[in-house]
Amino acid sequence: xxxxxxxxxxxxxxxxxxxxxxxxxxxxxxxxxxxxxxxxxxxxxxxxxxxxxxxxxxxxxxxxxxxxxxxxxxxxxxxxxxxxxxxxxxxxxxxxxxxxxxxxxxxxxxxxxxxxxxxxxxxxxxxxxxxxxxxxxxxxxxxxxxxxxxxxxxxxxxxxxxxxxxxxxxxxxxxxxxxxxxxxxxxxxxxxxxxxxxxxxxxxxxxxxxxxxxxxxxxxxxxxxxxxxxxxxxxxxxxxxxxxxxxxxxxxxxxxxxxxxxxxxxxxxxxxxxxxxxxxxxxxxxxxxxxxxxxxxxxxxxxxxxxxxxxxxxxxxxxxxxxxxxxxxxxxxxxxxxxxxxxxxxxxxxxxxxxxxxxxxxxxxxxxxxxxxxxxxxxxxxxxxxxxxxxxxxxxxxxxxxxxxxxxxxxxxxxxxxxxxxxxxxxxxxxxxxxxxxxxxxxxxxxxxxxxxxxxxxxxxxxxxxxxxxxxxxxxxxxxxxxxxxxxxxxxxxxxxxxxxxxxxx
Amino acid sequence: xxxxxxxxxxxxxxxxxxxxxxxxxxxxxxxxxxxxxxxxxxxxxxxxxxxxxxxxxxxxxxxxxxxxxxxxxxxxxxxxxxxxxxxxxxxxxxxxxxxxxxxxxxxxxxxxxxxxxxxxxxxxxxxxxxxxxxxxxxxxxxxxxxxxxxxxxxxxxxxxxxxxxxx
Numbered sequence: 001x002x003x004x005x006x007x008x009x010x011x012x013x014x015x016x017x018x019x020x021x022x023x024x025x026x027x028x029x030x031x032x033x034x035x036x037x038x039x040x041x042x043x044x045x046x047x048x049x050x051x052x053x054x055x056x057x058x059x060x061x062x063x064x065x066x067x068x069x070x071x072x073x074x075x076x077x078x079x080x081x082x083x084x085x086x087x088x089x090x091x092x093x094x095x096x097x098x099x100x101x102x103x104x105x106x107x108x109x110x111x112x113x114x115x116x117x118x119x120x121x122x123x124x125x126x127x128x129x130x131x132x133x134x135x136x137x138x139x140x141x142x143x144x145x146x147x148x149x150x151x152x153x154x155x156x157x158x159x160x161x162x163x164x165x166x167x168x169x170x171x172x173x174x175x176x177x178x179x180x181x182x183x184x185x186x187x188x189x190x191x192x193x194x195x196x197x198x199x200x201x202x203x204x205x206x207x208x209x210x211x212x213x214x215x216x217x218x219x220x221x222x223x224x225x226x227x228x229x230x231x232x233x234x235x236x237x238x239x240x241x242x243x244x245x246x247x248x249x250x251x252x253x254x255x256x257x258x259x260x261x262x263x264x265x266x267x268x269x270x271x272x273x274x275x276x277x278x279x280x281x282x283x284x285x286x287x288x289x290x291x292x293x294x295x296x297x298x299x300x301x302x303x304x305x306x307x308x309x310x311x312x313x314x315x316x317x318x319x320x321x322x323x324x325x326x327x328x329x330x331x332x333x334x335x336x337x338x339x340x341x342x343x344x345x346x347x348x349x350x351x352x353x354x355x356x357x358x359x360x361x362x363x364x365x366x367x368x369x370x371x372x373x374x375x376x377x378x379x380x381x382x383x384x385x386x387x388x389x390x391x392x393x394x395x396x397x398x399x400x401x402x403x404x405x406x407x408x409x410x411x412x413x414x415x416x417x418x419x420x421x422x423x424x425x426x427x428x429x430x431x432x433x434x435x436x437x438x439x440x441x442x443x444x445x446x447x448x449x450x451x452x453x454x455x456x457x458x459x460x461x462x463x464x465x466x467x468x469x470x471x472x473x474x475x476x477x478x479x480x481x482x483x484x485x486x487x488x489x490x491x492x493x494x495x496x497x498x499x500x501x502x503x504x505x506x
Numbered sequence: 507x508x509x510x511x512x513x514x515x516x517x518x519x520x521x522x523x524x525x526x527x528x529x530x531x532x533x534x535x536x537x538x539x540x541x542x543x544x545x546x547x548x549x550x551x552x553x554x555x556x557x558x559x560x561x562x563x564x565x566x567x568x569x570x571x572x573x574x575x576x577x578x579x580x581x582x583x584x585x586x587x588x589x590x591x592x593x594x595x596x597x598x599x600x601x602x603x604x605x606x607x608x609x610x611x612x613x614x615x616x617x618x619x620x621x622x623x624x625x626x627x628x629x630x631x632x633x634x635x636x637x638x639x640x641x642x643x644x645x646x647x648x649x650x651x652x653x654x655x656x657x658x659x660x661x662x663x664x665x666x667x668x669x670x671x672x673x
Contacts, residue, residue, distance in 0.1 A: 054649065165571055171518065171558035174551040178525055181551075185532060185544030193528050193548055217596065224592055225585050394624030395634065401596055401619075402612050406642060409608065410652050418600055426593060433580060434507075434514050434573045452547045460541035 006357065007129060010365030013358065014062060022055070022063040023366060027374045030070020031381070035078050036396060040087030041071035041316070042333045042439075043219060046211040047403050049340050050411040057344035058359045061337065062366040065320070068333055069121065069370045072276065072313045073378050076113035076305070080106060089276040089312040092284040096297060096304025103300050111243055112250035112302045113309045114378045116258045120310030121371035123262035124269070124317035129364060132353070136325040139350035144457040145468050147327070147349075149478035151451040152469075153485070154328045154443070157271055160485030164437040172431075176441035179205045180448025187456060200416030207339045207445045208411045209421045214438050216404030217425025220397055222432050227393075243379060254306030257287045265311030269318025269330055276315040276331060283311035317367060324360060325350060327450065332439040335446045342449075507576035508566070515562040522555035591623055607657035607665070609639040648672040 013019065033044035044067050052060035075090030080097035093113065100109035142150075155173050159166060182193045183204030194201045261283035268279035287307035288297040297304045319330025320337075327349030329335035341348050346356060353360050408421045428438055462468035469479040526549055533543025534550075566574040581589060595618055602611035616635035620626045646652045647669070656665055 051645075165562075165565075167558040167561040167565070171555050171562070174555045174558070175518075178548045178551050178555070181548040187541070188532070188544045190532055190544055192532055192544055193525065195524075195528065221589065221593060224588055225581070228584065228588070392624065392626075394626065395620065397592075398616050398619035398624075399638070401599075402616065402638065402642075405596070405600060405603075406608065406612070406646070406654070409654065410646065413652070415600075415604065415655065418603070422596060422600060425596075429589075429593075430510075430514065430580075434511055435571070436514075455547070456541045459536070463538070464536045464541075 010361030013362035014365035026066025027070040030067035031074035034071030034074025043215040050407040092308035099300035111246035116306040116309040117313045118375040120262045120314035124266040124314035136353040144454040145475040148454040149475040152482040156482035156485035160488040172440040176444025213421040213424025214428040218428025221429040253302040257303035257307030261307040261310030265314030266318040269315030276312040279315035280308035280312040283307040510580040511573040519559040525552040608654035
């Protein structure tokens with residue numbers, strides 16, 4: 001009952017005129033950002049975070065969460081109409097969304113995506129409301145060793161489940177952590193890693209400088225290079241007629257995909273590093289495997305649109321759960337939100353629920369409101385979004401570069417950081433070309449300032465004995481799981497080798 | 507791509523060695539009563555980076571990673587040209603900020619990109635490249651009270667006039 005009263009206070013907070021306006025703007029912007037090829041929720045949140053310093057923290061995070069939601073809806077629009085996923089989270093939506101559009105059923109596909117997104121969002125918010133408070137109260141008893149073990153787990157999931165080249169993933173994580181250590185040593189107060197003795201590094205490397213460099217500049221250069229700047233015009237058309245009919249059809253044909261996607265997406269979203277992209281791919285896979293007619297997938301089955309779309313929305317809510325309760329982000333986007341919360345003077349983690357209930361419940365309330373508005377705005381403005389999709393990339397790209405430079409400067413008020421951002425952007429472009437995953441680096445630069453002090457305090461507690469991470473009742477199992485995850489790829493390799501060896505022998 | 511894989515790993519190895527060397531300015535061992543020294547964390551992480559670059563190079567020699575199997579150039583002629591034009595444009599944009607102010611540099615960059623790279627009409631290019639900085643000015647300076655760089659002193663009269671509108 002207590003949850004219900006807190007939730008209703010939160011809903012009232014989210015329905016305040018300012019917050020409501022921010023939600024509507026945020027969702028609309030998010031839909032647009034998610035729809036543009038090359039831009040996803042993480043780019044939008046990274047580039048727009050600096051301009052939220054104008055409003056109070058509670059409104060700022062509501063705005064950014066609305067962008068996140070909108071982007072999850074928007075990704076589907078270009079997947080269906082162009083066959084180009086608007087964001088990596090919508091890759092699975094192209095499998096069946098594109099064939100549906102080619103059969104002249106673009107309207108059905110778009111409406112299914114919107115309804116599925118709404119279902120996924122709603123189911124996950126209810127799960128979130130139920131699970132968050134107990135998890136936060138358990139997490140309140142955590143000490144330094146437990147928190148460090150959780151950090152280790154966050155990085156381990158990237159290595160074990162990320163699916164990228166292992167040494168490159170580990171390198172990316174360590175690079176982010178070392179960048180986070182630049183500036184001053186918090187414990188002794190001595191300057192540390194002041195590269196080339198430039199005073200600009202004394203202030204450390206702001207995570208936004210890396211995030212905007214990677215997602216605003218590096219990613220855009222990569223998109224321009226890989227598409228040769230030719231992602232423009234589309235002749236996609238949709239009539240406002242029949243939306244209701246399509247909604248009914250989609251509920252009938254996509255119900256199974258929606259239920260699979262909503263539940264699976266939420267739990268995959270909770271896992272750090274997993275997030276919405278693998279969540280949507282897994283939901284598609286499970287929906288296809290459990291279908292009586294798997295052959296119809298990939299040829300325009302509405303279930304194939306419903307499953308990934310409900311999963312990516314569900315996962316985006318799920319990834320907020322560890323961010324708010326434990327202080328570890330479940331996705332690159334939530335990593336940036338977490339960094340924003342630190343700038344706003346809030347300490348993410350279990351204490352947030354007891355110290356800042358108005359903030360937390362206002363945010364949870366805003367999930368419900370955002371989700372509703374995302375559905376309404378999406379359905380009303382589909383024709384408008386398709387018109388905007390025709391905006392040439394050569395207008396969009398310079399706007400994003402300008403926003404990146406201005407946003408980078410506004411965040412730190414230092415030209416040193418703007419130059420650094422350019423270097424990161426160019427570096428990210430080349431690293432991306434050679435398959436280095438960059439999300440782990442962004443996650444690491446946000447978590448570094450939490451991971452290092454907790455490690456040092458733990459080792460101080462134990463007089464330098466690392467067994468402290470194994471002997472404590474909560475830290476122990478977490479550390480063991482983390483180590484298993486890190487070793488997982490190695491086991492897989494060994495198994496493959498054993499599997500192929502006899503085959504070669506015959 | 508194959509050669510690029512080794513060059514990238516090599517550059518990252520040099521960076522990690524530099525960061526290890528830089529970390530040794532502080533204590534990298536365990537100080538009894540104080541815990542690990544201030545340099546320990548970045549030193550050992552940089553060491554892990556170095557090990558990773560070695561493994562990446564070995565995988566490259568064994569041709570197990572996709573980039574090391576590819577004989578395509580990292581950037582073909584068209585890609586190089588696009589990178590120089592786009593990134594070069596951003597570079598000049600940032601370099602101009604301290605000379606002709608953030609808003610002036612923005613205007614030049616937008617016009618360059620829209621008109622020269624985007625081949626949009628002169629009218630559209632001018633409209634966007636003039637309206638954007640003006641919108642940004644009132645948003646940042648007026649609404650959010652964030653001051654952007656104003657460049658050299660010759661821009662003062664213009665900005666004094668613009669500020670007289672806000673204040």
